Amino acid sequence: MATLYTEQNKNVYKTWIYMSIFVAIFAGIGLIFAYLYQDVNIFYGAIVFSIIMNLFSFWYSDKIALNIAGAREIEKKDFPEFWNIAENLSITAGLPIPKLYVIDDPMPNAFATGRDKDHSAIAATTGILSMLDKSELEGVVAHEMSHIGNRDILISTIVVIMVSAISFLSQMFLRVRMFGGGEKKSDVGIIAIIISLVSIVLAPIAATIIQLAISRKREFLADASGALLTRYPEGLASALKKISQFHQPLINANSSTAHMYIVNPMGLNSEVSVEDQDEKISWFSKLFMTHPPTSERIKALLGNK
Numbered sequence: 001m002a003t004l005y006t007e008q009n010k011n012v013y014k015t016w017i018y019m020s021i022f023v024a025i026f027a028g029i030g031l032i033f034a035y036l037y038q039d040v041n042i043f044y045g046a047i048v049f050s051i052i053m054n055l056f057s058f059w060y061s062d063k064i065a066l067n068i069a070g071a072r073e074i075e076k077k078d079f080p081e082f083w084n085i086a087e088n089l090s091i092t093a094g095l096p097i098p099k100l101y102v103i104d105d106p107m108p109n110a111f112a113t114g115r116d117k118d119h120s121a122i123a124a125t126t127g128i129l130s131m132l133d134k135s136e137l138e139g140v141v142a143h144e145m146s147h148i149g150n151r152d153i154l155i156s157t158i159v160v161i162m163v164s165a166i167s168f169l170s171q172m173f174l175r176v177r178m179f180g181g182g183e184k185k186s187d188v189g190i191i192a193i194i195i196s197l198v199s200i201v202l203a204p205i206a207a208t209i210i211q212l213a214i215s216r217k218r219e220f221l222a223d224a225s226g227a228l229l230t231r232y233p234e235g236l237a238s239a240l241k242k243i244s245q246f247h248q249p250l251i252n253a254n255s256s257t258a259h260m261y262i263v264n265p266m267g268l269n270s271e272v273s274v275e276d277q278d279e280k281i282s283w284f285s286k287l288f289m290t291h292p293p294t295s296e297r298i299k300a301l302l303g304n305k
Contacts (some may be wrong), residue, residue, distance in 0.1 A: 019054050026050035061154070062113040062121060065260060069111070070252045071101035071123040078102070082129055085141050086122060093145055093229055098122050107250045107267075108132070108243045111260040112144035113153050120148040125250070132239050139226060139236025143262060146225035152218040153260060219262075219291050223301055233301040240301075244294040264291050 030046025076083040083100060090097040098114065101123035108128035114120030122144045132140065147153050227233035240263070249267030258265055291297075 019058075022054060023047065023050045058115055058154070062115065062119070065111070065113045065257050066101060066121065066123060068252065068254050068257055069101075069103050069123055069250075070105075071103045074100050074102050079129060081134065082124060082137070082141075085134070085138050086145070089138065089142050089145050089229060093142075093149060095145065095149055096120075098145075098148060100124075102126060102129070103250075103252070105251050107248055107265065108246055109250060109261045109263060109265050110140055110144055111257075111262065112147040113260065114148060115154050116151065117148055122148075127246070128243070131242060131246075135230075135232060135235035136239035136242065138230050139232070139239050140262060142226035142229040143222045143236060144226075145229065146222040147218070150218065150221065150225065152221070219297065220300060223297055227301055237298045237301040240294050240298055259291075263294070 026046045026049065027043070030043040033046075034040050034043035074083075079100070079102060082102075086100055087097050095117050098112070098120040099122075101121055103109075103123055103125045105125040106127040107125055108131045110122065110124040110128055112120065112122045122141065124140070128140065129137070223236060226236055230236070243263050247267055250261075250265035253265040253267070255266065
């Protein structure tokens, strides 16, 4: 079984691969437009921009996610049980205790973020802290601790930023070509516009598919790793069942960060009951879900596949 120990090195390797691909794709796009516009500075600019975006996503993605969620950092005296659970599980997992944040929201949810184990954070809503008992909260925190150990949050962020940046670059070139003067009807201009339009259409679709595929896979892995960490999979299974019964979306729900949470913060995870999910959700619908159906996650935890 894959655990946070076996997956960490693999995900570090994947992170560098994605960052290298990001630079290569931008260099390729820059080269195409440099040729079309006969300006080598476009090529150099694309490379510089890709490197800056890589550095930005590596250093600041966690702060952006926490700000979007409206999370506030806490001390031990604020939520002692949450703090003690995180501290104990950190010792068990051999990880530094992450910074802890709370989101003032009745929806039960949580997420982890950070570029590595030494710069990590776990955010939980007041709803999840008040709804779950100790064993259930331990399951949720262990799940998020596994994300930190696996470093899959960083991978997901880098991939999304990569495709979003490509879309931005394409739109910029399109606007320059359409509104920036020059021979708009020349063959070169038409080719540049076609390339830009194709990139604008395909980039968001690719970003969504990649984001959702990574999210679904890592949720199953974090469930398994978290259960191994607590030695009590029933705790997380019970927590997921309780959370799935809550229909109200997160106040600061945002589609760009939805994949980071333990369940969909948009309020879409509870459209049907856990018992009915297998019958109600088609395989095609699952392709566009940020998380696997709760029923499947519970069955995997309890060994009822």
